[in-house]
Amino acid sequence: MIETWQQPLPHGITLSCRAAGARGRPVLMFLHGFPEAAFIWDELLAHFADPAHGGFRCVAPNLRGFEQSTQPADVKAYRAKHLVQDIEALMAIESPGQPLACLVAHDWGGAVAWNVANQLPQRLQRLAIINSPHPGTFWRELRSNPRQQEASAYMNFLIRPDAEALLRADDYQRLFRFFTNGGGAGWLTEDIKAKYRAVWDASLTGGCNYYRASPLRPPRPEDPGAAGVTLPREMLTVEVPTLVLWAMEDIALPPELIDGLSDYVPLMTLERIPGASHWIVHEQPDLVKDRLGRFLAQ
Numbered sequence: 001m002i003e004t005w006q007q008p009l010p011h012g013i014t015l016s017c018r019a020a021g022a023r024g025r026p027v028l029m030f031l032h033g034f035p036e037a038a039f040i041w042d043e044l045l046a047h048f049a050d051p052a053h054g055g056f057r058c059v060a061p062n063l064r065g066f067e068q069s070t071q072p073a074d075v076k077a078y079r080a081k082h083l084v085q086d087i088e089a090l091m092a093i094e095s096p097g098q099p100l101a102c103l104v105a106h107d108w109g110g111a112v113a114w115n116v117a118n119q120l121p122q123r124l125q126r127l128a129i130i131n132s133p134h135p136g137t138f139w140r141e142l143r144s145n146p147r148q149q150e151a152s153a154y155m156n157f158l159i160r161p162d163a164e165a166l167l168r169a170d171d172y173q174r175l176f177r178f179f180t181n182g183g184g185a186g187w188l189t190e191d192i193k194a195k196y197r198a199v200w201d202a203s204l205t206g207g208c209n210y211y212r213a214s215p216l217r218p219p220r221p222e223d224p225g226a227a228g229v230t231l232p233r234e235m236l237t238v239e240v241p242t243l244v245l246w247a248m249e250d251i252a253l254p255p256e257l258i259d260g261l262s263d264y265v266p267l268m269t270l271e272r273i274p275g276a277s278h279w280i281v282h283e284q285p286d287l288v289k290d291r292l293g294r295f296l297a298q
Contacts (some may be wrong), residue, residue: 001096006068009089009119015061016068017090018042021049025056026101026232027094030060033107033132034207035175037199038062043285044104053293056101059094061086063109066204077151078206078213084119091123101161102126102296106281108210111135112144115239128243128292131250131278133257134217136236136264142218142226142258155217172200175288179279181251187282189208189289241267243295245288247276269295 008014008196019224028048030041039062045058062069064086065078072078103124105113109131112124117127122137133141141148150184167174178191179185190283211217219225246258255272262268276284 002045007090007093009086011085011089013070013072013086013089015064015090016087017059017061018045019057020198021055021057023094024110025055025057026098028058028102028104029091029094029100030058030286031063031086031103031105031109031113032060032066033105033109034210035178035196035200035204036107037067037203039195039199040078040106040281041104044119044281044289047289048293048296053289054296056201057094059090060089063112063226065209066203068202068281069206071083071203071206075209075212078146078209080112080214084115087116088123090120091120099123099125100127102292104128104130105132106130106290107132107278111214114202114238117240117242118235121238121240124240126241126294126295128242128245128295130245130281131247131253131286133253134236134238134261134264135231137259137261139226139229139231139280140260141254142216145256147254148256149218151254152218152250155211156223158208158211159217163208167204167208168200169277172197175200179282185279188281192282228250232263236264238265239267241298242269243291244268244270245273245280245291246270246279247273247278247283248275249276252278 004020005017006014006015021058032038032040041060048054049058065071071125082289103113110129113132168217179188215225215229217225248255281288
């Protein structure tokens with residue numbers, strides 16, 4: 001059974017959360033991306049809360065700006081330092097005095113998780129990343145690789161002041177195309193569409209503000225984007241054991257993004273998943289459960 005609640009944090013943000021499993025058990029925390037929400041993890045929450053699969057306490061917050069979590073109006077409130085602060089505070093509540101058994105993340109959730117692992121390695125036993133580019137390789141590819149610049153051109157659409165209105169048009173046609181541009185999406189049932197509509201009805205501006213707040217986007221004549229950023233090496237290294245699952249048919253995140261990744265993440269297990277798209281959590285949940293379960297058992 002999935003429980004839901006509103007979790008106030010000490011610094012004034014409230015995160016709407018979903019969870020399964022008993023409090024006091026080792027904690028797995030799951031971070032979603034855009035244009036998603038915490039509900040995408042429900043199947044994994046129930047699976048890993050089951051004593052047969054570890055009996056973990058499994059927690060999935062809606063990140064700030066999403067669903068019923070606090071939605072600050074100021075774009076600067078979506079910068080990485082604030083997102084990390086949210087997760088650090090939630091970890092202290094859900095796993096007091098103990099590191100998480102694993103932080104699991106996809107897409108924008110992975111952007112947050114890479115930073116958490118870099119800044120707070122003592123709070124994690126493991127990290128698991130699903131198709132979320134490491135900031136070092138993403139920075140490199142956005143600056144120099146025309147293929148990545150083209151694949152990420154949607155970012156410059158999402159920062160437009162009229163992005164929300166355009167995304168809402170025709171029953172969210174553009175957003176649903178995010179899921180189908182790479183081919184079929186048999187998992188996108190009417191029930192799941194309804195869940196997405198409810199999230200987007202409540203919180204679309206918050207999701208777009210992640211892109212507005214981040215300089216990691218393709219350069220344009222009027223905006224240097226990633227080319228105007230310097231990322232010191234000490235902000236990029238991750239020393240905790242890390243699993244990276246990379247769906248190879250991700251049209252927004254080409255596989256060049258995992259080239260050289262071990263230079264930043266020395267304790268890494270990397271598995272390339274052929275035939276899967278960016279939405280692998282929806283497409284192949286059993287594969288994700290299997291690989292994550294093996295990683296946790298190591």
